Amino acid sequence: MSWSDLAALRTVAVLSWREYRAVYPLRVVLAGSLPRAILQAVFIAYVGLVAAGPAGRDFALVGGALQVVTLATVIKGGEILLGDRIFGTLHRMRLSRIPLPVVAAVRWWAFVVEGVVGVLVAATGACLLFDRPALLAGMWAASGLVLLVALSTSAFGMAVTAVTMAYRTDTFIANVVSYLLLALTGAVAPLDRLPDALAALAHGLPMTNGLLAVRGALADGPWLGHAAAEAAVGLGWLAAAAVLLTLQARRARAHDTDERI
Numbered sequence: 001m002s003w004s005d006l007a008a009l010r011t012v013a014v015l016s017w018r019e020y021r022a023v024y025p026l027r028v029v030l031a032g033s034l035p036r037a038i039l040q041a042v043f044i045a046y047v048g049l050v051a052a053g054p055a056g057r058d059f060a061l062v063g064g065a066l067q068v069v070t071l072a073t074v075i076k077g078g079e080i081l082l083g084d085r086i087f088g089t090l091h092r093m094r095l096s097r098i099p100l101p102v103v104a105a106v107r108w109w110a111f112v113v114e115g116v117v118g119v120l121v122a123a124t125g126a127c128l129l130f131d132r133p134a135l136l137a138g139m140w141a142a143s144g145l146v147l148l149v150a151l152s153t154s155a156f157g158m159a160v161t162a163v164t165m166a167y168r169t170d171t172f173i174a175n176v177v178s179y180l181l182l183a184l185t186g187a188v189a190p191l192d193r194l195p196d197a198l199a200a201l202a203h204g205l206p207m208t209n210g211l212l213a214v215r216g217a218l219a220d221g222p223w224l225g226h227a228a229a230e231a232a233v234g235l236g237w238l239a240a241a242a243v244l245l246t247l248q249a250r251r252a253r254a255h256d257t258d259e260r261i
Contacts, residue, residue, distance in 0.1 A: 012103055012106045017109075040068055041126040044063065045126050048060025058135055063211060067181065068115070070115075074178050105238070116143065123135075155234045206230070206233055
């Protein structure tokens with residue numbers, strides 16, 4: 001990649017931040033996104049408290065807070081490519097010498113940041129409400145692992161978007177997938193509570209191994225292997241996203257439309 005390409009990607013990153021601020025002004029983030037993140041973590045932690053006592057509360061609090069990342073990296077992030085499809089600018093990006101998957105990945109950075117901030121804010125609000133200062137300190141200390149999960153779920157979000165961008169049910173599918181991650185990745189219950197087949201499938205999803213890494217770090221246990229597995233899963237989904245976006249481009253050229261009609 002040449003210096004001019006790197007300069008172009010820097011411009012993409014700057015414009016992506018401006019686009020993010022235009023669509024999600026600070027007042028919207030403060031009044032909508034962050035309170036929603038806190039309420040989600042509190043609700044899931046309360047369910048864990050009712051189901052399994054204080055230990056269940058802490059387990060669910062960590063999972064509920066970390067799952068907040070998908071609100072930005074899977075749901076909101078996908079809207080950037082969908083917006084290009086709706087406004088008819090997607091084909092112009094395909095004409096660039098920089099591959100569309102690279103441009104999409106760079107544009108996703110603002111949602112990675114929102115995802116990490118959302119997780120930490122959700123964890124802070126829930127831990128303060130349930131008076132869990134040690135858990136709060138541990139979550140902030142594990143912010144690097146939270147960033148890893150934000151990156152892997154972003155790759156997953158790109159893959160999901162590549163599949164759904166030709167349909168008008170894209171928002172519905174993104175929300176369904178987000179809740180499937182909540183149910184299957186061990187966010188609210190240990191993986192051994194799932195059937196063996198689903199538990200095995202879960203390890204191929206983003207966030208599963210990241211959650212194990214975060215929980216390992218919180219318990220002063222092993223976490224590096226789980227973090228490496230999360231990174232490998234994220235890279236796998238990134239490769240899948242690149243392939244799917246390429247196939248979608250071929251279909252769009254063949255049918256002269258980005259929609260399936």
